[in-house]
Amino acid sequence: MDVITTDLCIIGAGSGGLSLAAGAVQMGARVVLIEAGEMGGDCLNTGCVPSKTLLAAAKTAQVLRKGAAGVVGAEPQIDFAAVMAQVAAVIAGIAPVDSQARFERLGVQVIRAFARFTGPREVEAGGQRIRARRFVIATGSHPMIPQVSGLSDLPYLTNETIFAQTKLPAHLLILGAGPIAMEMAQAHRRLGSKVTVIARSTALGREDPEAAAVVIAALRAEGVTILEGQDAARFRATAAGVEAVLADGTTLTGSHVLVAVGRVPAIAGLNLEVAGVAYTARGVTVGPNLRSSNRRVYAVGDVAGGLQFTHVAGAHAGVVIRQILLGLPAHAAKVVPWVTYTDPELAQIGLTEAAARAKHPDVTVIKQDFAHNDRALTEARAEGFLKLMLVKGRPVGVTIVGAQAGELIGLWALAVSARLKISAITGMIAPYPTRGEISKRAAGAYFSPQLFDNPKLKWLVGFVQRWLP
Incomplete structure (x- = not known):
């Protein structure tokens, strides 16, 4: 050899x-x-x-x-x-x-x-x-292929096989409700399939619940059936495709099954x-x-x-x-952004609100809705929000749900990983009208109480106005 x-x-x-x-x-x-x-x-x-x-x-x-x-x-x-x-x-x-x-x-x-x-x-x-x-x-x-009775006897799909399909599934049953499952659910529904998602617990369960709810509502509005708190007890092949029996006895029939419960x-x-x-x-x-x-x-x-x-x-x-190669010490980054590419998108960097509150009792949480963003209004895409978690004036986490959330999270990935002060964001000039203005608005909201609800500052402004030539 x-x-x-x-x-x-x-x-x-x-x-x-x-x-x-x-x-x-x-x-x-x-x-x-x-x-x-x-x-x-x-x-x-x-x-x-x-x-x-x-x-x-x-x-x-x-x-x-x-x-x-x-x-x-x-x-x-x-x-x-x-x-x-x-x-x-x-x-x-x-x-x-x-x-x-x-x-x-x-x-x-x-x-x-x-x-x-x-x-x-x-x-x-x-x-x-x-x-x-x-x-x-x-x-x-x-x-990951779960041990569900009858599943191994079916020609089930995974991400490794679904893109080889050339015929649109008439009714796609999706086992799992993470990012892959939800992306494929929306894609196939928009292309003409009937789609049913079977979620053992909560759909998009690792995400900020408030942000996940925006995505779930959007998919349901488009006709995706999402069954949360359900599990498949068994599968069997039928003449039309496949039958799934849920733990509560509910029977679903479909043409194809996509397994997307993790990796x-x-x-x-x-x-x-x-x-x-x-x-x-x-x-x-x-x-x-x-x-x-x-x-x-x-x-x-x-x-x-x-x-x-x-x-x-x-x-x-x-x-x-x-x-x-260089003999230098190096460690993997602890803070990593991720995006679920549904429409609207859901992007996250650092701690979610729940994780931030658990880790930092003094956390400040600021939420800005796209309903107050002029570009979102001009495009009639004002669903969603940006949620900013701050500790001592530094962002420790950001959640964005809305159109192009994946593009907007990059700024915050830099801010969180570099431990920038929030003043670095308020000091930038964002072009108008852009969705990116929501980041500057959220950052500015951190200082609003100090500027607009501060009696000492109001006294100083009054003094300057009386005496300034």
Whole structure:
């Protein structure tokens, strides 16, 4: 068996693995990249890229359907196969950036095979042994499949298979009510499917409840049925598709089932025990620097047991590069923004209101509605709000729900992660009219009591007005 000696061996060619490989090889390291599946990982092939492309088509359909004041809407003509062809085209357009050919041109040795550790300093893949100074596990995650009677007997869908559908589901039953479930529910409903969401507890349960309620109300208004506090007891195939029996005895019939109840780290078959790498059901056990119990092995992205977002994996790559290439200390960021790309969108950075009140008894919570934002009013999209959590004049969390919330959260991601004072936001000039003005208005509201309800300040202003020449 051939033996390859290298500086860095990366297992997994998703966002984290590719970012790390590209950075490391261009900085002069010898890099081996191992990937058994598609280059680009989940984000490119079955996650971010296809889902947002589908959501874009669905949004266009809804705009045509609703019209506007003085503009009569009409039911759009939808060619679902053409929509899915566009999804595939977008993936194909981005794929060369993540391709094996590109990374080989950069100087990375790419091995397309499954990898498994054969010792603390060695991996086997594709009939070759790779010995490296450092290893990085970047294998991502895959859909969690719950143990529900009859489910395994069905051709159920997950995010890994739903984008291969070319025929619109007549009635899509969705098991789960997290971000993926709610995005797919709205997209398919807008494209013409009947959709029923089965939520074990509360839909979008990890989000600020007040913000989640805005999204849930919007989906229900569009015709998505959301059954909260329910669970599926069993499934069975029928001539028309599938039947689901809920825990309370309610029977639902649909054409397809999408399972979207969460994700589990992809660690099966890696032989981590042999490498001395500790792990749990949440993934590889790592410290703040992303190093595992084997000092030569790191983990990044979903498999590292934290938040499961593409941008987290990319950020992890930078943390690891600083350590293994430059010998500098580095820790993963503790504060990470995320967005649920429904319409309206829901974005979060830092602590929610409930978490902030629990951690900081002296927290100040400020809420600004888009109903008072002129740009939102001109677009007839005034639903939602911005909620700002402040401690001693510094933001510790921001929740935004409304159109383009994902674009607006970037400013607050900087403010929270850099621990900026709120005066930095009040001091900026926001162009008018923009949705971004809501951030400045919320920041300004923090100082309003000091300016407008302050007797001493009013006395000073009166004194100056009497004596100022």
